[in-house]
Amino acid sequence: MSYFTHQDSVIYLTVAAVTVFVRRVFGLHVVTSKEMQTMKLRIPKVFAVGAVAAAMLATTGCGGILGGGGDKTADSGPIKIAAVIPMSGSSAPTGVYMKNGMQLAVNEINAKGGVLGRQLALDLEDGACDPTQAAAAANKAVSNGAVISVGGYCSGATLPTLPIFSKANIPMIIPAANSQDLVNQKLPNVFLINGTGVQQAAAAVKFMVKDGMKTVALVDDNTSYSKDIAAETKKDLASEGSVKTALATSVTAGESDYSSVVHDIMGAKPDMVYWTGYYQEGGLIINQLKAAGYQGKIMVADGSVDPSLVTIAGAANAEGVLATMTQTPDTIKGAETWIADYTKAFGAAPGPYSTQSYDAVRVAAEAMKQAKSTDGDAVTKALTAIDGFQIFSGPLKFTPEHTLSNGGFQILAVQGGKFVLKDTLN
Amino acid sequence: MSENVDTSRAPRRIGKPASRFSRLFESKQLGWGAFVVAIVFPFILATPYAMNIGTTAVIFILLASGLNIVVGYCGLLDLGYIAFMAVGAYTSGIVSKAWDLPILFTIPAVLVMCILAGLIIGGPTLRLRSDYLAIVTLGFGEIIRLTANNLSITGGPSGIYGIPGIELFGLKLSDSVPFYYFCVVVVSLLVLGSARLGKSRLGRAWRFVREDEDAAEAMGIHTYKVKLAAYIFGAMWGGLGGMLFAAHLSAISPQSFVFLQSALVLMAVVLGGMGNTRGVVVGAVAISLLPEFLRDMGNLRYVIFGVVLVAVMVLRPQGFWPSRAFEVERTDGESENADPGPGDSVSPAKGGTL
Amino acid sequence: MTQLIWNGLFVGSFYALIALGYSMVYGIIKLLNFAHGDIYMVGAFIGFAVLSSVGVIPASMSITALLIVLLLTMIITGGIGVGIEYLAYRPLRNSPRLAVLITAVGASFTLEYGVSAIAGPNPKVFPVRLEGESFDFLGARISAPQIVLMVIAVVLMLSLNSYIQRTSMGRAMRAIALDPKGALLMGVNVNKIITWTFFIGSALAGAAGVMAGAYYGKIDFLMGFIIGLKAFTAAVIGGIGNIKGAMLGGLLLGLLEAFGSQWLGGQWRDVFTFGVLIAFLTLKPTGLLGERVTERV
Missing domain, CATH: 3.40.50.2300 (Response regulator)
Structure with missing residues (x-):
């Protein structure tokens, strides 16, 4: 599996070697009195042997026991869409609006037969507007086999998720977070559909x-x-x-x-x-x-x-x-039916970022349709090429910076x- | 404070011989067992998610063992410990970005900054009464966070991003599995180091100060210096934790260093058993993994944390897994055989040099 | 300038009300009641719950209604304070201070996130809002609600002061503060007095919570954290354990903050406040009115 390349095995051997020498090196420096020596910290031989054996196992590249996660981007079954949004903490109320907006889009697309003949499935992960939790949530989504991300509310908590998704080659369509720092990194797979600061x-x-x-x-x-x-x-x-x-x-x-x-x-x-x-x-x-x-x-x-x-x-x-x-359903002519659909589906009126979240899912679906694939590179290319797709803020075309050409403010x-x-x- | 002396004897009053179960837990090999578990973990589960929470947990162990030096060994309640982690994380982030250095090269800067921070925070406050100290450290934690939020060198509220990963001998360790192993090794060494510190002469002085500061002073221990030493060691551990944290997330912002985080580290130390390294490690693993398992519970999990904190303190004031006072062994008689080596006892003359 | 002074005094009177509870509890059992700021928050939420359950209150009645709610809330928060003391602090009366401080942090967590679990994490809008005319006084703009709240705060503080100075219960409190064992031997029911102290301190914090809710109009479950820290700072400035010192410290801290944020900019205000706290603890740990406390061994 991808985690154990030949180069990595060198590291594991080093680790094993370090384990064995830890005691000697450490012992020499720290144990200064006889009293110290009475409380020995001897490596039991079994463990040492075990550690070395484990390292050997890795070097042989026998990845079978690894139960390869991360490669679950199966080509069948529902297409998983990751959404790291706050579901707890002080921003949780907005998270609900975003979740409902996304779910509405997913429901509509699935009712029409899905994308590439497959259904869409939303993988909601709680980022809690906390960088550490958001990073964990993003990793969880990657492990679950998501192929595209449509989350991101707090800019501070979205920043650490960028390298995670980009390493996994997963395109990100960020519906709400709009700090300039997200743009400044110039990552090819990051797209912002909210107006920037x-x-x-x-x-x-x-x-x-x-x-x-x-x-x-x-x-x-x-x-x-x-x-x-x-x-x-x-x-x-x-x-x-x-x-x-x-x-x-x-x-x-x-x-x-x-x-x-x-x-x-x-x-x-x-x-x-x-x-x-x-x-x-x-x-x-x-x-x-x-x-x-x-x-x-x-x-x-x-x-x-x-x-x-x-x-x-x-x-x-x-x-x-x-x-x-930016434009909201309240200020868009002809959005009454959308508001009615939303209210009917969730028993509550849409709120901030409902529309952007709804659009993020639709844009994601459109890009996959254009790319005729869920492959990260293909979808990113399709997103870059998208032109004139109708979203709430008008026809969509990304600038070279991957932001909206017009914030629609x-x-x-x-x-x-x-x-x-x-x-x-x- | 005569009552205090009584409670300090509490662990010793557990008169009955240790059961087989508890003897198993006192086993010296336990640490190695845990190390092997940590090493084997990726072979069982190597998804990015598992590696992520594994790495977070390992870094958290480092923080808890650092705070254990301050709270567990020395009995100083620090409610702003996360500030040291912030200092470490920001120092390594700023230095490595400004001079384009590999992040490991920032370690000297991190240590210097943390020692400085420990001196600045500890210097004036360690002369205070213990409960003043708690609130002052809390205030300092907030000061550090607000300052990071206000200054432009720290990137203001959005913080610093694009911090490089770990590189060692030309090997890139920024992939999740190698980075996890790197953290495991570094943290194991540091945890071992803190356990050793606790058993050193300085460690005995710390416990003496914790149990009865006045008696310690009377026995010739320079309590202020000893407390400051605990503080600085804690700061260094926290700072290294911050450096690993920065390398792990690659982006840091003031939101990561709020009071809640300090409280969580404290909780790990208290739940596990103050002063007992093994207990603290277990506590840290529990505290950092529980939120992941309770993800769906939202804010309710913090209510549970609060109730557990009160309940543990009321029912088991020494934590789930308290430290058996090290001195106990020496009253058994068998340890009398050991020659009193140099520095073996806290004699007034030698203690005074601390 | 006068505006700054007035702003400072007004905010300071809130600090003072909360600082009183800190100071009383600390004076009597040398315990830093970390959960005290959260009692203030709970008070605001109880006021919110009571007022919303009553329904619409005519504007003419709002002051009367508010006073009734204030009393009711004071009783309930007082009870909560007593409950926390009984469950979290009393069992540890003879334990090291570290243990009690940790239970205090735990109690604070439980209150904060318990309220957020019950009432939801969103900020709530207080159903009754004190509205009134503003007028200019010596160049400062003062509004009627501010006067009302200041009067309530001053009345509460003065009655507390005379309670402690004049009644036998107050004398017992002072006796315990001086020497708990001596007081016990002289026939003071120590546990009862401590319970009563917690009741009064928590009731005052609850009152401050309702007042803040009615004046500012927005309450949330973390509103007690920072103000608790500030109140503690106020108590330290005045000399912790000293009732008059807490009042003085509260007002002084309000003034310091008003001028500090004027000089340094709003984002540095809290840094400034905690800096003052540390400076005070380092240079004059007894505070302005406190007496030198020697820790008895």
Whole structure:
């Protein structure tokens, strides 16, 4: 099997040799008193022989006992699609939206006969937004014989999964995570179908200029997603020239009192506050800004576009809050049937990243169909070549960086307690 | 604190002779048995997933044995141990990326940084009362994490990625199976090292400090220096764990070094039996593998962890597998035969030089 | 400037309420009740559960309803505190401190993730929100709810202080803090007093939880962790074991944080706070009002 090549066997022999010499070498240095010698740590001969025998076994390349995992990419049975998404921890609620979106796509495709004559099967693994757990989950998916990955929510937890999937030659279509660091690695098998921080920042700046803002305050929550957007926005504003960054600051996520940042904002007196973090803190900051008498505009990034933002901030305070957001079922004409299907299937309305997750599965299926195979290289090639495939954010064509050519960001505003489309930025 | 002396005698009060079962567990060959199990494991199951959780478990054993030096031997509660792992992981990540070095070449830098961190954290705080120390270490853990999150050299919140794998004598060990073996060997050596440390003269001083600091001081042990030594050894173990962690995941970010992780390492030490290397290894394996088996339970598993922690402390305060005080053997009479070699007893004069 | 001072004092009064519980328990049995910050979180969730089960409350009644819920929550969290003491701390009264600290960490875990298992990991929106007019005072903008909460906090702290100074129960507490064995010999029911101390400390933390929920509007199961650390810092600054010191320390820490984040930027605030804690413990471990405690052997 692939794990025991000739080169590896050298290592195993070294290991065995080291085992035998460990005691002598170690003993010489550490045992300094006679008392030490009374507690011997002698290698029982049986074990030593066993270890050497095991190493010999490896060198002969007798891989039969290895019960080869990792090669279970069987050519029959359902096609396994890996999805490492948070199912526990603080991001678990979003994980449910993503899971349902994926499942809906899988159900639809399977009802139409599947891909390449085979059914699709979703292999959900809990990444818990924790790098260590996500890496374990990715490895588990690889061991289960997944041929394509459609997961990835927290950028920090998605980064360590990239080398794992890429080593196994499994194409990744990342539906939600959108940190620039995912793009910067230039891995051939990684594709992002969510708008990136760069694109979101560009959209935000475009709107700020269009809306005649003179000064803005940028507030992030010190997570990679949020800081990414804030930093890009600041850069874009500097090169734009007409809008000044009055304040760029960070808060700590998970707290209740944001009076200090509110105080800073009130001191900087910006025309607009751009909050790039998530809705939990966003709601509190909006509330506390309004309580402090802030009169200017407030804009939030896509992580804050959630009905809870309005309830946490208070309906009156949230009214008129702007947001940069990719297209959602709510803002897409003709998506009503999709929302109805989703609600019928899962008994709940779709939420953040439901559409992207749904699309990720469809794109994966399309690529495999084009490639006429589940082989990693072929699918990657098909993904690179994909042109005009309809997804929620419009016709799909990847840039050379494997991101969307247009993030599809538009401006929403809260009206009557709901986010509605305000400006398509076209 | 007269009560404390009583509890310290607790293990010795187990008067009845050890049963055959427990004698089996006290066997000196047990460590080798575990080593062989670890070596044979990939022959039975070599899927990337099994190798991944195996490697994680092995690294976790290293962390637990490092914390065992601090908590188990010396009785200093450290609630921010993961900070040392963070220091090690970030140092190796930054150094290897900045100068394009193989990650093993960063070991000196890792050790220096960890010793420095141990000195900076331990220096001012080890003079404090034990419970102050706990919360200060917790604060330090948060400081390290927040600093890593705020600085640009550490990559900010998204951390560092693309850390090279291990290379040894021109052999690439970054594949899952070779890397697992590498970790097993390194960790076995370090665990053995920590067990040996616990039985050295310094180790006896540590236990003395743990049992009764005032008496130790009175016997001429420089308790502050001894505690600092424990702290620095713990820091080095943690830092090497961090280096392996960085090489293993190839990407590190502040999310990996939250308080929960410190608590999990502590739990491994406490459950296994403070001060007993074998117990700690078993505890570490259990704690790092359990979440994988309980994957579907979500947050409920942490409730179970919490309840178990309380229950173990209340019902079995020394852990499941407590250390038999080493001194016990010497009161048996048979060990009187052993010549009192140099440094064999903590004599005031010699202890004072520690 | 005045705004910063006011912000600091307001946040500080929350710290002070929680720090009181830390300080009382520490003063009496020298135990660092690690789970104390989580009692604050549990208080917020109990308030949330009670208020949501009642249904819609007319806005005019919200203050009254809140006070009733506050009392109810204080009783329940007090009971939880007593339960934790009974199950997790009392059996280890004579054990080394390390063991008790570890059970405290375990109790904290159980509370945090127990709440998350029951109520779900999502943050919850508090059903009653204190709304009110704001006005300017010496250049600081102060809102009516802030005044209400400050008044409640001050009333709670003052009544605790007079309780400890004036009543026989309070005298017994002080006696145990001074010398547990001596107090026992003089006929003080030590266990009863310790139970009562846990009750009062936890009730205060629960009250702070409800107040935070009603003021900020969002609660989540990890909200007690950081604030618990901060409250401990406050208790240390004031001199742990000293009731007045805890109040002073809380307010002072609030002020330090307000100015610290102004100078260093918001992302460095917690680093600054813990730095202050370490500086205090190193340079003046007794805190501002604490007395020198010699560890008796």
